[in-house]
Amino acid sequence: MKTTLIDSPVANVANIARALRAAGAELHVTRDAGEIANAPKLVLPGVGSFVAAMRWLTENKIDAAIHQAVNRGAALLGICVGHQLLFDRSHEMGTTLGLGLVRGEVRQYDGILPVPQIGWNRIAARAPLFDGVENGVFYFVNSYAAVDAPDEIARADYGGPFTAAVQHQRVFGVQFHPEKSSAAGLRVLRNYIGWT
Amino acid sequence: MDVIPSIDLLDGQAVRLLHGDFARVTAYGDPETVLDRIDVPRGSRLHVVDLEASRSGRPVETEIVRRLASRGLRIQAGGGIRSLADARTWIDAGAEKVVIGTVAADAPDVMRAIVDELGAERVIAAVDVRDGIVRVGGWEREATASLAQVLARVEEMGIGEVLITDISKDGAMRGPSFALYRSLRTAMRIIASGGVSTMSDVVSLSRIGSVGACVIGRALLDGRIRLAEARALVAAPNAIPERVIPCLDVRDGRVVKGVNFVDIRDAGDPVECAVRYESAGADELVILDISATDANRSTALDVVRHVSESLFIPLTVGGGVRTIEDFRALLRAGADRVAINTAAIRDPQLIADCAREFGVQAVVLSCDAKRAGDHFEAMVRGGRESSGVDAVDWCRRAEELGAGEILLTSVDRDGTNSGYDIELLRAVTSLVKIGVIASGGAGSVEHFRDAIEAGGARAVLAASLFHDRRLSIGDVKQFLASEGIPVR
Numbered sequence: 001m002k003t004t005l006i007d008s009p010v011a012n013v014a015n016i017a018r019a020l021r022a023a024g025a026e027l028h029v030t031r032d033a034g035e036i037a038n039a040p041k042l043v044l045p046g047v048g049s050f051v052a053a054m055r056w057l058t059e060n061k062i063d064a065a066i067h068q069a070v071n072r073g074a075a076l077l078g079i080c081v082g083h084q085l086l087f088d089r090s091h092e093m094g095t096t097l098g099l100g101l102v103r104g105e106v107r108q109y110d111g112i113l114p115v116p117q118i119g120w121n122r123i124a125a126r127a128p129l130f131d132g133v134e135n136g137v138f139y140f141v142n143s144y145a146a147v148d149a150p151d152e153i154a155r156a157d158y159g160g161p162f163t164a165a166v167q168h169q170r171v172f173g174v175q176f177h178p179e180k181s182s183a184a185g186l187r188v189l190r191n192y193i194g195w196t
Numbered sequence: 197m198d199v200i201p202s203i204d205l206l207d208g209q210a211v212r213l214l215h216g217d218f219a220r221v222t223a224y225g226d227p228e229t230v231l232d233r234i235d236v237p238r239g240s241r242l243h244v245v246d247l248e249a250s251r252s253g254r255p256v257e258t259e260i261v262r263r264l265a266s267r268g269l270r271i272q273a274g275g276g277i278r279s280l281a282d283a284r285t286w287i288d289a290g291a292e293k294v295v296i297g298t299v300a301a302d303a304p305d306v307m308r309a310i311v312d313e314l315g316a317e318r319v320i321a322a323v324d325v326r327d328g329i330v331r332v333g334g335w336e337r338e339a340t341a342s343l344a345q346v347l348a349r350v351e352e353m354g355i356g357e358v359l360i361t362d363i364s365k366d367g368a369m370r371g372p373s374f375a376l377y378r379s380l381r382t383a384m385r386i387i388a389s390g391g392v393s394t395m396s397d398v399v400s401l402s403r404i405g406s407v408g409a410c411v412i413g414r415a416l417l418d419g420r421i422r423l424a425e426a427r428a429l430v431a432a433p434n435a436i437p438e439r440v441i442p443c444l445d446v447r448d449g450r451v452v453k454g455v456n457f458v459d460i461r462d463a464g465d466p467v468e469c470a471v472r473y474e475s476a477g478a479d480e481l482v483i484l485d486i487s488a489t490d491a492n493r494s495t496a497l498d499v500v501r502h503v504s505e506s507l508f509i510p511l512t513v514g515g516g517v518r519t520i521e522d523f524r525a526l527l528r529a530g531a532d533r534v535a536i537n538t539a540a541i542r543d544p545q546l547i548a549d550c551a552r553e554f555g556v557q558a559v560v561l562s563c564d565a566k567r568a569g570d571h572f573e574a575m576v577r578g579g580r581e582s583s584g585v586d587a588v589d590w591c592r593r594a595e596e597l598g599a600g601e602i603l604l605t606s607v608d609r610d611g612t613n614s615g616y617d618i619e620l621l622r623a624v625t626s627l628v629k630i631g632v633i634a635s636g637g638a639g640s641v642e643h644f645r646d647a648i649e650a651g652g653a654r655a656v657l658a659a660s661l662f663h664d665r666r667l668s669i670g671d672v673k674q675f676l677a678s679e680g681i682p683v684r
Contacts, residue, residue: 015504015530015532018505019508048555112429114629114630114631116556116557118557118631119436119437119439119631119654120436120479121435121436121437122435122437135684137684139510157433159432179508180510182474182509183508185508
């Protein structure tokens, strides 16, 4: 099955495309709303600002296209800020509505550790998305995260617990960067690519 | 691991002595005011030393201990306890436990009598050590027994906790004696004391299995460590791995290696090296472009492009970055983070501009530091020229400007395999909150441990050691894990 990578300008599309291909994806990269609405399997990347990333989705009607695809039964994987966009809302620079595909809110870390989190962190995960991952350590770069999301499938701790991954039916999100997480990250991508 | 605040009492005041010298006193004021200021909560253990008693052998500060105990503090009192009567004085004043030093080392019969009378659970043995030798009498004389003998004796009496102070470290803020605590063979719970001066020291002690608690004095009083934060940090899951980072020095498209930044030799193809390191467990890769001329900078961009195509771990690239456009070009070529050195010293605003444009996570300050008398100087132009800027001040300034991490290289140690410069690392890591990558001098697995444990580094970098295959990344990570340091 073809995997469609949403070509957001607020994302590290090139790195994610390389990793998806290395994980075996037959990849199509596009920012065409029509193609996105009809895609069977989507990847929504994102780095930097939630507000800017969400604005690009709405201004280009990609948000509606994603909803259409998911309602049709397409699978979707959000990565980093792409993962945060799946939630109801984020409190980065005021409150901004997200796609509302998974329940919960995204907030800044308020623990004693320096923000942003930059580096590897161990997650506790039990879900098919993590099948075959021997060493649950992934690479994170983030200042914001969801906490105790109802659809949480992986959790990590950075001065307090946070949601490292979510799944609601065929919608997945990972707060870490699978494209920078070596074999473990590629395995997660491969599991998503092979998801039926 | 428990974190126990400590105050020393002299003439009714909370004080600290440097190296146990009564001529070098710092006074902090009324003990209760001091405890309020450092936020010691009810129910907390509190270590109290009566300095006058430790010198003269006569308990004098019992009234203060009574007041502190009535505030709900669980006090372990020590200083000059030479007899059962002395020990009783403290227990009667409300102390939960007594801390007994000189007698534990020099008078086993008296120690035995105290333990029999009060119960072993109310007695903490205290051993003060300088250069491996037990000191007694307010640190002023040598004990007759060796450290191993003292430990064996008190353990045999049923005592469960032993407070071990390295007095060459105490109050000097140079870090605790990690090596001493690691070397001790005892079933007793070790309370580490002396030299704990940074949050990183507390975390490092908590990773040593036999250390059950640590005592912190001056660092709490000076505000370098906050008690609640230290306790939260050691209670949290110890899951964030420390990183091992191989470095490729690249010139004209080839990996090279140098000793003290000169005498450069060819060491291979960058893509091959990068892929080999990732599969060996590297947590990140650093590429430093040391091309001699601008003409060769485009070659470096090609190297970054090729390497990033085959690499699925974070890639940091530095060398010759002068402008925000150089920075952008490297990110576009596939770097995740870019290290700036000489250009940032000339124009510190470059750090702020890049942080705003690309995010703090993308900005690494590369600082090449060289010893110059009693301080370190930041070097420029590949470590060849002095900038006249103090390296430690510069690192702190770079953090304020928006650097996300510091790659700190000791020019003196680079290529020598004689160990990282721990003093340099501590000077920087005790002042900045952002992570520091230790670089320059790695020669053995213990060096990597020391940079993290004593130096406070959050990542350790080496080049020639890995290129020459004298050590593998796996060797390093396996050793770190065996020493209680989390790795991926």
